[in-house]
Amino acid sequence: MLKCRDVGQLLYEYVEQRLEPPVSRQLEQHLADCPGCLAFINTYKQTMRLSSELRCRDIPPELQQKLRSFIKTKLAPHSPNLWDRFRSCFSTS
Numbered sequence: 001m002l003k004c005r006d007v008g009q010l011l012y013e014y015v016e017q018r019l020e021p022p023v024s025r026q027l028e029q030h031l032a033d034c035p036g037c038l039a040f041i042n043t044y045k046q047t048m049r050l051s052s053e054l055r056c057r058d059i060p061p062e063l064q065q066k067l068r069s070f071i072k073t074k075l076a077p078h079s080p081n082l083w084d085r086f087r088s089c090f091s092t093s
C-alpha cells in the first residue's frame, strides 16, 4: 500500500501520466481511501492547468498569493521545475 508521503513523490509523474500502470493503479486506490491526498491532487491538477492556460498577468493578485504559498510549500520539493516557472511569473508582477 502506498502511504501519503509516497503520493507526494509520485504526484508529478501521475499527473503527467508517466507512471507505470500498476503504480498508477495503486495511487488511485490510495486516493479512493484518502480524502486528504485526493484534495491535494485536485489542487495540484488545478494549479497545473492554471499554469498552462493562464499568462502570469491574468492571475488575480490574491490567487497569486495562494498559489505562491501552495507551490512553495507543497509542490516545490517535488517539482522544482514548476516552482521555477511560477517564480519568474510572480517576480515580474
Ligand SMILES: [Zn+2]
Residues within 6 Å of the ligand: 003, 004, 007, 030, 034, 036, 037
Ligand atoms: Zn493519503
